[in-house]
Amino acid sequence: MLIHIATLNFDLTDKIRELVDTKLSQKLDRLLSSVDQALRVANVSIEKLPRSGYKIKFDMVLPPRHQIFAENQHPVLTTALTGLKEQIEKQLLRYKPQ
DSSP: OEEEEEEESSOOOHHHHHHHIIIIIHHHHHHTTTSOGGGOEEEEEEEEETTTEEEEEEEEEETTTEEEEEEEEESSHHHHHHHHHHHHHHHHHHOOOO
């Protein structure tokens, strides 16, 4: 799975990139095994908020025009990613590829 990561109000480090990969990419690849590898592209936006931690958005389009979107906010980045992953998994379990 290819994940494009955009950050706002902080710099993207290798540790954050690795964290996103371990929390999202590996699990979602297993759920999307029936979808062609070239179509498994997602956009993740991570914003550091001044007082309330991190806001993370996930966006992905799967054939035929099925959008997967999730958003989560939490003071701790790893917890925000875990909550986001759970939301995405629920949507992917309902997705039926053609």
